[in-house]
Amino acid sequence: MSFDLLSAREGRRPFWIAGPLALIAVITLVDVLTPPQVRLSPFLVVAPAITASFSGARLTAAVAALALGAEVAVDMTEGPPALNQSVATLALAAVSALVVFFAYLRDQYARHYRHVRSLALTAQKAVLRPLPEHAGPLHIASVYLAAEAEAVIGGDLYAVARRPHSTRLMIGDVRGKGLDAVGEAALVLGAFHATAHREPDLPTLAAALDGALAATPGPLDRAAGEDFVTALLLDVPDDAGPVSCLSCGHPAPLVVRGGLPVEPALPDPAPPLGLGLATLYARTGSFALGPDDIVLLCTDGVLEARDRAGTFYPLPDRIRTWPGGDPQSLVSYLRGDLLHYTGGGNLGDDAALLAFRRRDPPAPAPAPREGPA
Template sequence: MILIPLVLIVVISAVDMLAPPEVHLGPLLVAAPAITASFAGPRTTLAVGAAAVVAQGFVAAVRTTIVDLNHSVQIAALVLISLLVAFFARLRERHERQLRQLRSVAEATQAVVQRPLPARMGPLRIASVYLAAEAEAQIGGDLYAAVRTRHGSRFLVGDVRGKGLEAIGEASLALGAFRTAAYRQVDLPRLIAHLEKAVFGDPDGPDPPEIGADSSDSVDAESFITAVVLDIPDAEPVIHLVDCGHPPPLLLRDGRVVPLESRQPAPPLGLMGLGPAEAQVESFAFREGDLVLLYTDGVIEARNSSGNFYPLTERLGFGPSDDPRALLRSLCQDLLAHAGGSLGDDAAMVAIRRETAGASDG
């Protein structure tokens, strides 16, 4: 990259010396330090600026004299601009260093809060993936967790509104509350109520207000979590599900994709005071060989260059259904290709497949 401004200095100087007396190309030399400041530090920018000043002085000596008024003004302007762009190069370098530190802290925090899911839980084979948005060096609020109980497995996938430390704080509270309460064998409505209180209220406090109550003091409409909670028993071919304003899971069976849409979805966590007093549990068949995909809205809201959303339901039908890891790998590649290589929002996916009887762990 450093060759570009140096070659520019040589070319401009050579053409300037060969140009007619009334033509002056010296002012174009300011492009050399300006270009350098876009990719290099202040010292390199000053070095290129000094090279441009020396070249301008050489051109002045060849054409007239270095103390000529026109060339003296050009040299003074070139020195001033070189100092100015070197100052901005220093600011850019410091800003990039801060962004690298922020991204490093964000990645470390995300790794601590968002634990990887096990590959197997009872008769279930599991795969998960978290795709961080590259547009910002902020921590996203997407979350997922799995807990093994005596009778089956429980899963949580959610999305906190917003980004940054506040979002990761609420995600951490939700994950901790889920991992704690899921072990207690409480039913899903009580589990949802516990998550609501743990994140947005006092866990030992009163229940959320009922419909029609004045909840303006207890409900913050600016902060909420969309979530879906699944309970998959080992001995029954069924999924018990509570959807709290989250995109519905997708069931892949025999090449067909079926959304598991709740007839009575609950409000997002944090807005429970505005909806039903108790979340309603929906049940769906989940037989051997079936695969269910949980995801956040960062997947279905990814746009291509034409502004079209990612067609997850269509693409899922073409992916492999016998291996959750292969399915997520295929979906990630297709999603990034659709979005042009980078996502505008974090995206998380969890694939769960009920293995056939006698299947090995693999």
């Protein structure tokens, strides 16, 4: 049983405790009403054992004391206790003490676990900063699904940076998953935040990210092609101009136009970052973006998610079933649909979705007309 599940059950223990208490009452009543040679009181040890499964050491000790008191009361109603009755009472006390002791140890481990997990989650959230809902004229929404149950982030990443007249976005995927990939994700995100606002175009930005990653030793051998990061870079101007896009081994964006997914015609992707090849093969493409179009970016964890039959998640087909709305409603819909498709979130890899829509800036208000002098 996970400690998170234990904490959830502790929140409902006023209802759960009714079971052990009823068990003590029933066993005690039946033992009193049956002939003396029929002994049911040894079963009272079940009550503290059940209590320990959903509560802490204090409540377990209280139930154990109540069970022991019931055992003594039954013995007293049947006259002076015989030797076997005294042995049964001592056995109940010993087993109850062990149950309480192990419940205490579990409480200590649970506190330590929650403290360590809290620190880990804080560190992970510091690596992958929450995206702003608005950046210039862009309305942005994102969702992250980590493959490892105890993680908030893993090897997928996304980031946004503002420039004087445009917004740059990045979504990427580190080779591997879980906490082992967090360090690589932190390196790429740090390089993006440091350079995205000053590099003149996307190829030079890709070169800066590639150089930062290639120059830093990783857990695997980058020279052998075992350690790399796929990335998709976009530059969205604030006006109605086309969106610039560059892919380094990453899936292309989808433009949701009128409820239908459209894949824009873009150059072939360059090699992933970290191999020292992005500068040689990087090519920038562009596509038009209307005021009601939504651009959807995703990682391989979405496209490679499978159902119980092993069929890949059909993202374009699922977009067609979306009832419509803003970027937030799109990623929320796809998140729920993806979890349902995979049978409750049994993802084979980390999955990230990022959607944005560009709204035309409001027209400036006309200057007030001066009245006659």
